[in-house]
Amino acid sequence: MTILLHVCCGPCSTASIERLIDEGWQPVLYFANSNIYPQTEHALRYEQLLKVASLHGLTVIEEEYDHDRWLNFIAGYESESEGGGRCSRCFAYNLAQASAKARQLGIEHFTTTLSVSRFKKSSQIFEVGSEFAGFEPIDFKKKGGFERSTQRSKELGLYRQHYCGCEFSMR
Ligand code: SF4
Numbered sequence: 001m002t003i004l005l006h007v008c009c010g011p012c013s014t015a016s017i018e019r020l021i022d023e024g025w026q027p028v029l030y031f032a033n034s035n036i037y038p039q040t041e042h043a044l045r046y047e048q049l050l051k052v053a054s055l056h057g058l059t060v061i062e063e064e065y066d067h068d069r070w071l072n073f074i075a076g077y078e079s080e081s082e083g084g085g086r087c088s089r090c091f092a093y094n095l096a097q098a099s100a101k102a103r104q105l106g107i108e109h110f111t112t113t114l115s116v117s118r119f120k121k122s123s124q125i126f127e128v129g130s131e132f133a134g135f136e137p138i139d140f141k142k143k144g145g146f147e148r149s150t151q152r153s154k155e156l157g158l159y160r161q162h163y164c165g166c167e168f169s170m171r
Pocket residue numbers: 035036082083086087088090091164165166167168169
């Protein structure tokens with residue numbers, strides 16, 4: 001079955017793509033991350049994803065980068081700590097785009113690599129995702145997913161970022 005995979009970065013894509021393929025899914029990669037700041041960082045993370053995608057012979061659909069629109073969407077939540085309301089808004093922004101893209105492509109299922117990170121609560125991501133039809137709550141950090149993503153990133157020489165993505169997470 002085909003599934004649209006919202007991908008946040010190359011390192012998180014490694015274990016997620018492997019697991020989906022192992023479980024019989026055919027992933028379509030979708031890079032939609034207007035939360036990432038600055039734009040050069042966005043470009044760098046996209047490049048890493050392209051490296052991983054090419055290993056699997058997969059193409060990547062890149063969404064237009066619009067950080068100002070994202071800032072408007074999370075307005076009022078800027079000072080929240082990581083894992084709080086700002087992040088729920090951020091997940092909602094990216095998952096809404098993924099949901100719309102899946103619908104546009106006629107793909108019934110979609111999910112996100114965001115659950116790979118041990119710094120993000122999968123339950124928080126899934127709660128947001130449950131608002132969208134077709135969202136699959138796959139916990140990619142389970143089954144050793146986080147460790148696998150770290151290992152593969154090292155093997156492939158991928159750039160691994162030291163902050164989540166937005167300017168508020170740089171603090
Ligand atoms: S810390 Fe990460 S998840 Fe939270 S708002 Fe910033 S980019 Fe989004």
